[in-house]
Amino acid sequence: MRNLTLLTDLYQLTMLNGYFEKNIHEDIVVFDMFFRKNACNGGYTIVCGIDQFVDYINNLHFSDEDLEYLKSLNLFSDKFLEFLKDFKFTGDIYAVPEGTVMFPNEPIVTVKAPLYQAQLIETALLTIVNFQSLIASKASRVCFAAQGDPVFEFGLRRAQGPDAGTYGARAAVIGGCSATANVLAGKMFDIPVIGTHAHSWVQKFDTELEAFQAYSDIYPDKCLLLVDTYNVLESGIPNAIKVFDEISKKGYKPLGIRIDSGDLEYLSKEAKKILDKAGYTDLRITASNDLDEYTISNLKSEGATINSWGVGTKLITSADSPSLGGVYKLAASYKGDILEPKIKVSEDPEKINNPGYKKVVRIYNENNKAEADLIMLHDEKIDDTNPLTVFHQTYTWKTKTFRKYKIRELLEPLYLNGECQYNRRSVLEIKDYVKSELNTIWTQYKRILNPQVYKVDLSQNLWDLKKNLIDSKKFL
Amino acid sequence: MRNLTLLTDLYQLTMLNGYFEKNIHEDIVVFDMFFRKNACNGGYTIVCGIDQFVDYINNLHFSDEDLEYLKSLNLFSDKFLEFLKDFKFTGDIYAVPEGTVMFPNEPIVTVKAPLYQAQLIETALLTIVNFQSLIASKASRVCFAAQGDPVFEFGLRRAQGPDAGTYGARAAVIGGCSATANVLAGKMFDIPVIGTHAHSWVQKFDTELEAFQAYSDIYPDKCLLLVDTYNVLESGIPNAIKVFDEISKKGYKPLGIRIDSGDLEYLSKEAKKILDKAGYTDLRITASNDLDEYTISNLKSEGATINSWGVGTKLITSADSPSLGGVYKLAASYKGDILEPKIKVSEDPEKINNPGYKKVVRIYNENNKAEADLIMLHDEKIDDTNPLTVFHQTYTWKTKTFRKYKIRELLEPLYLNGECQYNRRSVLEIKDYVKSELNTIWTQYKRILNPQVYKVDLSQNLWDLKKNLIDSKKFL
Numbered sequence: 036m037r038n039l040t041l042l043t044d045l046y047q048l049t050m051l052n053g054y055f056e057k058n059i060h061e062d063i064v065v066f067d068m069f070f071r072k073n074a075c076n077g078g079y080t081i082v083c084g085i086d087q088f089v090d091y092i093n094n095l096h097f098s099d100e101d102l103e104y105l106k107s108l109n110l111f112s113d114k115f116l117e118f119l120k121d122f123k124f125t126g127d128i129y130a131v132p133e134g135t136v137m138f139p140n141e142p143i144v145t146v147k148a149p150l151y152q153a154q155l156i157e158t159a160l161l162t163i164v165n166f167q168s169l170i171a172s173k174a175s176r177v178c179f180a181a182q183g184d185p186v187f188e189f190g191l192r193r194a195q196g197p198d199a200g201t202y203g204a205r206a207a208v209i210g211g212c213s214a215t216a217n218v219l220a221g222k223m224f225d226i227p228v229i230g231t232h233a234h235s236w237v238q239k240f241d242t243e244l245e246a247f248q249a250y251s252d253i254y255p256d257k258c259l260l261l262v263d264t265y266n267v268l269e270s271g272i273p274n275a276i277k278v279f280d281e282i283s284k285k286g287y288k289p290l291g292i293r294i295d296s297g298d299l300e301y302l303s304k305e306a307k308k309i310l311d312k313a314g315y316t317d318l319r320i321t322a323s324n325d326l327d328e329y330t331i332s333n334l335k336s337e338g339a340t341i342n343s344w345g346v347g348t349k350l351i352t353s354a355d356s357p358s359l360g361g362v363y364k365l366a367a368s369y370k371g372d373i374l375e376p377k378i379k380v381s382e383d384p385e386k387i388n389n390p391g392y393k394k395v396v397r398i399y400n401e402n403n404k405a406e407a408d409l410i411m412l413h414d415e416k417i418d419d420t421n422p423l424t425v426f427h428q429t430y431t432w433k434t435k436t437f438r439k440y441k442i443r444e445l446l447e448p449l450y451l452n453g454e455c456q457y458n459r460r461s462v463l464e465i466k467d468y469v470k471s472e473l474n475t476i477w478t479q480y481k482r483i484l485n486p487q488v489y490k491v492d493l494s495q496n497l498w499d500l501k502k503n504l505i506d507s508k509k510f511l
Numbered sequence: 512m513r514n515l516t517l518l519t520d521l522y523q524l525t526m527l528n529g530y531f532e533k534n535i536h537e538d539i540v541v542f543d544m545f546f547r548k549n550a551c552n553g554g555y556t557i558v559c560g561i562d563q564f565v566d567y568i569n570n571l572h573f574s575d576e577d578l579e580y581l582k583s584l585n586l587f588s589d590k591f592l593e594f595l596k597d598f599k600f601t602g603d604i605y606a607v608p609e610g611t612v613m614f615p616n617e618p619i620v621t622v623k624a625p626l627y628q629a630q631l632i633e634t635a636l637l638t639i640v641n642f643q644s645l646i647a648s649k650a651s652r653v654c655f656a657a658q659g660d661p662v663f664e665f666g667l668r669r670a671q672g673p674d675a676g677t678y679g680a681r682a683a684v685i686g687g688c689s690a691t692a693n694v695l696a697g698k699m700f701d702i703p704v705i706g707t708h709a710h711s712w713v714q715k716f717d718t719e720l721e722a723f724q725a726y727s728d729i730y731p732d733k734c735l736l737l738v739d740t741y742n743v744l745e746s747g748i749p750n751a752i753k754v755f756d757e758i759s760k761k762g763y764k765p766l767g768i769r770i771d772s773g774d775l776e777y778l779s780k781e782a783k784k785i786l787d788k789a790g791y792t793d794l795r796i797t798a799s800n801d802l803d804e805y806t807i808s809n810l811k812s813e814g815a816t817i818n819s820w821g822v823g824t825k826l827i828t829s830a831d832s833p834s835l836g837g838v839y840k841l842a843a844s845y846k847g848d849i850l851e852p853k854i855k856v857s858e859d860p861e862k863i864n865n866p867g868y869k870k871v872v873r874i875y876n877e878n879n880k881a882e883a884d885l886i887m888l889h890d891e892k893i894d895d896t897n898p899l900t901v902f903h904q905t906y907t908w909k910t911k912t913f914r915k916y917k918i919r920e921l922l923e924p925l926y927l928n929g930e931c932q933y934n935r936r937s938v939l940e941i942k943d944y945v946k947s948e949l950n951t952i953w954t955q956y957k958r959i960l961n962p963q964v965y966k967v968d969l970s971q972n973l974w975d976l977k978k979n980l981i982d983s984k985k986f987l
Binding site: 037039041042043044045046047048049050052053054056057059062064066100101104105108110150154157158159161162163165166167169189191192193194195196197198199200201202203216217218219221222228229230231232233234235236238239249250252253254257263264265266296297348352353354357358359360361364365368377378379380381383386 | 840856
């Protein structure tokens with residue numbers, strides 16, 4: 036396992052050194068990770084990457100080489116570097132299960148730990164969870180647009196480096212993709228891999244027909260042919276049909292074709308006509324070439340006869356929205372036995388964090404549809420035998436009362452006193468969980484353009500705490 | 512070193528298996544990597560990541576675990592998997608030196624190797640070089656906008672995974688950034704790291720003033736204070752000045768302030784006024800918060816008094832253009848001793864590749880400014896004692912004749928018969944080379960919006976070859 040202990044911003048370490056010098060490094064604090072806007076301009080976000088965050092925490096240690104490097108920076112006291120030698124995470128971490136659908140401003144990871152530990156892990160937590168959540172969310176949007184057709188992740192060559200390609204493939208499958216072309220991701224995460232041939236295969240042979248024949252010789256039972264090396268309708272499809280006829284005679288069932296360029300709507304419709312006429316009515320017609328949820332929606336609504344989608348660059352980079360802005364904010368700090376809530380004020384009201392040690396509760400109706408989330412203080416309880424009234428955070432006169440409802444606490448213990456509580460699931464299990472999560476969400480939140488805003492409210496206690504803290508200017 | 516041998520698309524391996532079965536896997540072929548559009552909608556692209564590509568090639572081998580995994584896919588013959596056991600790159604690779612400024616359609620890496628080797632390495636080459644070239648190019652644009660002010664790379668938490676943050680930081684420094692906040696990148700690549708403190712430091716203390724005092728106690732000679740936790744002008748700057756006064760009395764020179772939110776133009780101007788009035792006229796005024804080359808240009812032109820820039824998300828992801836579309840195309844294939852040029856035709860003329868085994872020559876004027884590039888066949892020569900006329904690829908009547916000029920071949924041997932010819936340079940050496948490269952390029956190609964298009968022409972021989980190949984439909 037890679038040692039990612041130094042995968043952090045330098046200021047985390049200068050602060051750690053400062054906390055240590057001021058002897059406040061052992062103070063217990065509470066940090067929350069949350070995001071302010073959903074991934075991909077969408078109506079929800081799928082939390083992903085918890086598995087890799089656990090690997091990171093489990094492997095957190097400063098090697099001799101790390102310490103030597105830090106010493107060379109001439110920023111840290113020897114005593115501090117000596118202290119880092121025994122670094123081990125000993126705190127509590129709560130996180131939502133990987134694959135949970137979450138909304139803005141809700142804690143998705145809450146860390147309660149000695150200050151120096153909670154501070155150090157900020158950057159890696161954000162790097163890992165921001166990216167995978169972004170790609171899982173993007174993939175779920177692309178799959179939503181594909182209306183049940185299989186979507187394949189093809190983006191490795193345009194990914195932002197090897198990890199982005201590999202963890203991105205993992206996240207894409209969790210978000211709904213059927214398989215990836217990335218072999219390493221297949222091996223690392225036990226997820227389905229897919230692949231046939233490239234244009235270079237066709238170019239290598241003297242003619243396209245010879246290339247197709249050679250391919251079908253070797254993979255007669257997996258014969259999916261790329262038909263756009265020269266000309267889809269005049270060359271690719273006719274040659275493919277010749278080969279399909281040949282293997283059909285030998286008792287094999289052709290798989291289909293792939294089109295990687297040109298006008299996908301027109302070409303797919305024409306290809307379908309020709310294939311149907313030749314008796315191949317149920318082939319896979321795969322399209323690839325700069326697709327995303329918007330182009331797929333468009334092609335679908337124009338009646339393109341594509342029934343399988345290879346999505347590359349724009350999925351693996353989430354091209355139109357290539358980052359999820361997850362942040363990690365100090366929410367509380369113990370002074371002796373007293374937990375002091377902490378706030379970061381900003382001229383931009385959206386940037387004011389929710390103070391205190393908190394939890395998140397999801398309210399479901401009788402049909403298991405999520406109706407609203409409630410952020411509460413950690414020790415608050417809901418009596419679900421009584422009606423529950425929630426109110427809007429800004430327009431507080433907007434209220435909603437639930438009478439028949441179920442509640443679920445979303446944050447679960449990941450570490451308690453440094454002990455890992457995490458039950459690892461396979462990627463395909465997490466993918467199934469995402470599917471069930473998405474089933475609990477009304478379609479209006481899944482809409483690709485201008486989704487409805489899901490209700491995330493604060494409990495009265497938390498709302499009062501926040502208001503009082505903003506009003507009191509004592510933090511200035 | 513990580514084993515990235517399986518960092519490839521599955522179709523590369525299904526093709527390899529096919530070539531092997533058809534016994535054409537040892538045929539010598541030529542592939543080119545090139546891009547069709549510059550990175551970041553700019554006028555040039557800085558090639559970056561060659562170092563990591565060399566690491567990849569040097570470490571290329573199928574481990575027992577890799578082969579076991581491939582066997583489990585039930586796609587490959589045992590004989591083929593046995594063959595992969597001894598996989599070793601034995602061909603030639605030519606590449607431009609890392610940091611070279613390049614333009615669309617020019618080969619930046621050319622591979623001449625047995626088919627199965629040349630095919631396998633496509634994906635990893637593209638993953639590695641596309642991303643780092645993207646970020647180096649983005650960084651150079653951001654630095655161009657900053658007009659000589661130092662630019663710091665702050666993006667790790669929003670990077671697309673650990674590699675993106677780390678190799679991205681490397682590329683950002685190569686492209687012109689002064690330092691990165693990413694400690695792991697600092698250690699791995701021996702590049703400067705930078706960092707002070709976060710909002711959480713300020714929040715942890717009872718008052719902002721106490722937090723600043725604590726910071727200056729520990730880092731009196733590195734006192735750069737983040738002033739926007741509560742209110743920049745009413746709290747942050749006045750408190751910073753108190754602390755600057757205290758450390759000044761002790762003989763230390765304050766470093767400056769950082770503003771991470773709000774109206775950076777207004778705040779920087781007001782902050783500068785207050786600081787000047789207090790006698791601190793030469794402090795570093797650092798701004799961060801969703802900056803890129805466009806916002807920096809704007810702030811500069813509006814007279815913002817920022818003189819140091821922390822650039823995060825939008826640099827490390829190249830947010831407005833998050834991929835470089837580098838491709839890898841078969842250009843030629845030996846049939847016995849005869850080198851057959853290969854072409855991929857497309858309805859989109861820009862997607863037709865330049866066939867044949869090629870090289871790239873840059874033409875410089877007497878003042879060492881690059882005037883045009885010429886893509887030629889590998890064995891063509893230029894007699895630079897004679898005038899040289901180049902012509903436009905589409906509008907062939909557009910010609911330009913050079914009389915006094917120097918030429919330089921851009922592609923250099925990286926591997927010859929599998930032997931590595933690469934001379935590793937440090938990241939800071941490559942950064943210096945980029946600076947000298949950018950000095951050879953006229954400003955109109957560096958303009959941030961609507962840069963001029965640099966001339967990339969074909970030699971007459973190559974142009975004829977391409978035209979004949981398109982005209983002959985024999986490849987259909």
